Amino acid sequence: MNATAIAREGRRDAERAARGSVTEGAARAGLVARGVIYLLVGALALQIAFGDGKRQADRGGALAELSDKPFGAVLLWALGAGLVGMALWRLSEALFGSVGRDGRSAKKRLLAVVRCVFYGFVAYSVLSFAAGSGGGGQGASDKQSKDVTAKVLEVPAGQWIVALAGAGVAVAGVWIGVRALMRSYQEDFKLGAMSPWTRRLVDVTGVGGGAARGLVFAAAGAFAVRAAVDYEPDKAKGLDDTLRSFADTPLGPWLLACVAAGLVLFGLFSFALARWRRV
Template sequence: MTVRTDGGRSEVERVARGSVTEGAARAGLVAQGVIYLLVGVLALRIAAGDGGHQADRGGALAEIADQPFGDVLLWALGIGVVGMVVWRLSEAVFGAVGPDGRKPHMRLLAVVRCVFYVFVAFSVLAFAAGAGGSGSGAGDRESKDVTARVLHLPAGQWLVAAVGAGIVVAGVWTGARAVVRSYRDELKLAEMSRGARRLVDVTGVAGGAARGLVFAAAGVFAVLAAVDYDPDRAKGLDDSLRAFAGTPLGPSLLGCVAAGLALFGVFSFAMARWRRV
């Protein structure tokens, strides 16, 4: 006798795609928005001449910790990022929304995103618990330390260069998708007013382009670290942002990128409201 499992599998998938996963996804998008908004604001301060802040996740967490009920807010933020882990894990196992959501490359992308948010969630929760792993300058130090360790491996230069090139490609891909407004495929457009669509387009295009540019810049620095065999050439988010101020356009370019990151935070809030999950 053959036992059919289709019904059980469908029930498991229905539960996984139900209100719990949807709530986790929306909480995760809100947490993402908070982090990017704060990073953007901190980078704007640096562009304005206040260099005493770290424009990275550690700096954003430190800002939250200094607020009333900061500890509670940090734990809430960490739990929100855990929601992103749950959502991306669900996409890896059951597929994402959309006609291509079940294809292997989409599942692999979900796995990569899940691993990334596991790291982010761990760092946020560690900071909330007082471990201090995401303190001032931690992101830049971690980038240099990891690069140094990998460079000493067999074929380490090639590996660092390959990872850096991959980050560059991911940054360009991220920015390009934002510019062509591919995020619209993931939105409940029928539920949005004209003003809401305009808000999403402004924040999505500008924010996504800025985010992609920062990723690409970090990837370029990783490639340079590999070429020069110098881990100090690698840069975290804060150092990558500060590098924009060293271009011929000076702090004005950093200000534009910083504003874009803040807009991406607002875009994340909009996605939390209208994204199809």
């Protein structure tokens, strides 16, 4: 066997390993971890909508809420480990392609890289919180958004960078919402393994949860664009401030309650993905 054949066989072995049971387990654990975070953030936002919110409705608030539960430290470490699994799964998709149509395309691989970096950062923040460094502490998303925006605005072409980044997040939010409304997620599910009732329930969580998640992303991106245009970093908002801004609309806290309920639905949708997604 020549060197080329050996290398080809090595790549096939690596790909089989990447698609093996370990990677599948990591992917499903990561989806469960994501679901837990969205459930907690949605629940905290619901408390804010009804005037009883004592914690920030963001990842830091969710982690603080979880840490107060029995065996909270164990749960935090398990959550962080699950998110590491999510990052590794996305890395395997970037290297070897994902399942489904056009899974090996450059577009899908690039999207997998972005997701890998994102979930790697989220996993780091959760594990830092679990280790006691406070990396995911309360209000972190709002303060980080303002601090990062302020630093970027100070560099040459900073306004353009912030504006383009904000526009990118807003467009991503619209894309997430539209895909949810079109039920594009169905191509990822093992529909044959689901009963008709289960498929209807998943559609409720997928459409409602995806639309709410997309709306939050779009609003956060719009606030970043506004901060760039006005050259005022304080107008950039993290997740908590973005959610609270929905209560300042003419619809008042009811819009925030609807968005918060949508985030809870997305948490449930993540659990459904963990159970029936094709990996």
